[in-house]
Amino acid sequence: MTEREPIRVSEMTLHDFRNYESETIHPAPGVNLICGENAQGKTNCLEAISLLSTGRLLRGSKDSLAIRHGATQARVSATLNPMGSALAVQLALGSRKKVLVNSVSLPRASDVIGRLPTICFSSQDLGIATGEPSERRHFLDTELAQIYPAYLRHLTIYRRALEQRNALLKQAQEGSFYPEAFEAWEDQMVEHGTEIRRIRQDWITWLNPVAQSAHQRLAPGEGFLLTYEPREQDLALALSSRREDLARGTTTCGPHRDELLIEVGGKAVRTFGSQGQQRTSVISLKLAVLESAREVFGFPPVLLLDDVFSDLDQNRRSALVSAALNEGGQVFLTCTEPGQVGGELLRSSTIFLVQSGRMGHHEATL
Amino acid sequence: MVFAKPLAELIAQLERLPGVGPKSAQRLAFHILRMRDDDVRRLAIALTHAKESLRLCQQCQSVTEAEVCEICSDPRRNPVQICVVAEPRDIAAVERLNEFKGTYHVLHGLLNPLENVGPEQLKIRELLTRLRDTVEEVIIATNPTVEGDTTALYLARLIKPLGVTVTRLAHGMPVGGELDYADTATLLSALEYRREL
Ligand SMILES: Nc1ncnc2c1ncn2[C@@H]1O[C@H](COP(=O)(O)OP(=O)(O)OP(=O)(O)O)[C@@H](O)[C@H]1O
Ligand SMILES: [Mg+2]
Ligand SMILES: [Zn+2]
Numbered sequence: 001m002t003e004r005e006p007i008r009v010s011e012m013t014l015h016d017f018r019n020y021e022s023e024t025i026h027p028a029p030g031v032n033l034i035c036g037e038n039a040q041g042k043t044n045c046l047e048a049i050s051l052l053s054t055g056r057l058l059r060g061s062k063d064s065l066a067i068r069h070g071a072t073q074a075r076v077s078a079t080l081n082p083m084g085s086a087l088a089v090q091l092a093l094g095s096r097k098k099v100l101v102n103s104v105s106l107p108r109a110s111d112v113i114g115r116l117p118t119i120c121f122s123s124q125d126l127g128i129a130t131g132e133p134s135e136r137r138h139f140l141d142t143e144l145a146q147i148y149p150a151y152l153r154h155l156t157i158y159r160r161a162l163e164q165r166n167a168l169l170k171q172a173q174e175g176s177f178y179p180e181a182f183e184a185w186e187d188q189m190v191e192h193g194t195e196i197r198r199i200r201q202d203w204i205t206w207l208n209p210v211a212q213s214a215h216q217r218l219a220p221g222e223g224f225l226l227t228y229e230p231r232e233q234d235l236a237l238a239l240s241s242r243r244e245d246l247a248r249g250t251t252t253c254g255p256h257r258d259e260l261l262i263e264v265g266g267k268a269v270r271t272f273g274s275q276g277q278q279r280t281s282v283i284s285l286k287l288a289v290l291e292s293a294r295e296v297f298g299f300p301p302v303l304l305l306d307d308v309f310s311d312l313d314q315n316r317r318s319a320l321v322s323a324a325l326n327e328g329g330q331v332f333l334t335c336t337e338p339g340q341v342g343g344e345l346l347r348s349s350t351i352f353l354v355q356s357g358r359m360g361h362h363e364a365t366l
Numbered sequence: 367m368v369f370a371k372p373l374a375e376l377i378a379q380l381e382r383l384p385g386v387g388p389k390s391a392q393r394l395a396f397h398i399l400r401m402r403d404d405d406v407r408r409l410a411i412a413l414t415h416a417k418e419s420l421r422l423c424q425q426c427q428s429v430t431e432a433e434v435c436e437i438c439s440d441p442r443r444n445p446v447q448i449c450v451v452a453e454p455r456d457i458a459a460v461e462r463l464n465e466f467k468g469t470y471h472v473l474h475g476l477l478n479p480l481e482n483v484g485p486e487q488l489k490i491r492e493l494l495t496r497l498r499d500t501v502e503e504v505i506i507a508t509n510p511t512v513e514g515d516t517t518a519l520y521l522a523r524l525i526k527p528l529g530v531t532v533t534r535l536a537h538g539m540p541v542g543g544e545l546d547y548a549d550t551a552t553l554l555s556a557l558e559y560r561r562e563l
Contacts, residue, residue: 107549114550149550160512167479181484184477184520188512 006299008330011079016071018044019357028350031331036354042334046304048076053118055109063091117301129278136260154192161188173249186239196255204228211288218280231257300329309340321345427472427489428454444468446502476513503531510537
């Protein structure tokens with residue numbers, strides 16, 4: 001595939017967003033280092049970019065919470081190059097979020113997806129290895145929604161139909177059970193649930209060898225394996241039996257109950273992995289995601305690395321850094337100590353110093 | 367603030383209307399108080415008169431003054447085609463086209479278990495009764511939402527075994543719309559239901 005010039009943020013303005021009152025930055029096309037003490041606004045800055053990319057705040061935060069305390073609306077806007085297009089998100093108390101492309105409002109916030117592809121990586125991602133199955137499904141859903149808009153549509157319809165079926169199960173528990181009322185909702189769940197599983201399965205199959213070779217570089221000789229495990233083989237059959245679901249008042253089968261098994265050295269990393277193995281497996285996985293996004297878009301996505309250095313050893317740190325540099329796309333990286341970053345990266349970075357919601361541009365003289 | 371009892375009662379009644387919150391209920395109530403006496407009387411009469419003289423058409427379940435509505439009793443309309451809509455106002459939208467010569471059927475809602483709406487709350491039994499006469503095609507014109515689509519699926523499951531053709535309005539790009547600003551869902555379904563030229 002021929003590489004296109006990567007899409008990047010060449011100017012970004014934050015207005016009453018989180019702890020920023022009014023701030024404009026001009027990020028470099030390469031690596032941007034966002035440095036500052038704790039609670040100064042580093043993560044908030046990455047969140048603003050992520051908001052422009054996905055139409056949503058990080059970690060499912062409510063829109064109104066991102067409006068600066070005391071203000072009634074927030075606005076994040078950016079100029080994207082090489083096209084020179086303008087992207088903006090407006091959050092206002094008591095009204096719907098607005099996403100604008102070249103001043104034209106999009107029908108839905110999620111319609112912005114694909115205009116500024118990003119991959120986000122933070123220390124919280126460790127939960128992909130250590131957390132409940134729902135965290136791994138959340139990982140699959142957020143990454144796939146960014147890469148394939150059709151996936152998000154299947155997911156939205158599936159979730160709504162699931163909610164409706166669960167309402168029917170509750171009503172059945174209260175004594176009003178109409179079997180024929182279930183079928184149409186189950187048809188929807190089968191149609192879209194099957195697509196969700198197929199897309200997840202295909203993606204994991206693609207991701208596996210890529211993650212394996214990333215893992216080889218980080219931990220030579222240690223086997224790495226991703227396996228997508230559907231809860232049941234035949235969703236239509238499982239849904240139509242209904243007995244267990246009626247007893248529990250909720251839907252116990254379907255892709256919202258599936259698991260992504262991550263194994264290192266032949267054992268589930270969640271239960272048997274050391275902390276180091278858990279970290280390595282998440283990094284390998286994320287590097288593979290990056291590769292996948294690059295393949296789909298035809299250029300590297302913008303990388304958002306939040307606080308990834310604080311708990312990584314030298315080996316993993318340099319693996320991440322060289323991956324970030326080799327991508328050749330735009331990178332935003334936060335840290336509390338520029339010293340954590342290491343000479344090679346520091347020399348090629350543009351540095352921004354963040355202090356209480358102000359961002360000073362800083363020539364790399366360190 | 368404590369309102370005089372009749373005013374509080376008026377506000378409470380207005381608030382029960384769909385789309386009217388406490389604030390607009392108060393605003394409407396005070397507006398009504400400021401209206402001229404005979405205007406208020408006319409409003410009150412219009413309310414009760416509409417309610418008393420209107421009923422559902424025996425055939426299509428739309429709102430009508432007679433037993434059978436104007437469309438259903440019009441001999442020029444072709445009863446072998448039935449266009450199924452969710453609400454009476456949807457009929458007006460299709461009628462404005464002056465294209466459709468069949469008849470209608472109003473469901474009065476869409477399947478929505480979260481809002482306690484199941485098949486028995488909709489005018490589905492009445493539709494099935496109409497299908498005992500010769501009907502060739504049922505065109506389902508519900509909104510392209512998850513509830514609209516699922517209601518269409520539900521009806522298709524019921525009606526197809528009766529040997530009646532079931533069709534659904536196509537959804538796709540708005541005419542004159544710009545591809546670059548279209549919503550993703552619309553673009554995806556336009557792509558899915560593309561046709562050969
Ligand atoms: N809506 C808001 N209005 C004002 N301030 C806010 C709002 N939301 C968050 N903040 C503040 O923003 C500050 C900076 O948050 P941020 O998470 O960006 O810090 P950080 O620089 O990433 O710190 P750390 O190094 O600890 O991760 C926090 O003190 C938080 O209270
Ligand atoms: Mg932070
Ligand atoms: Zn009628």
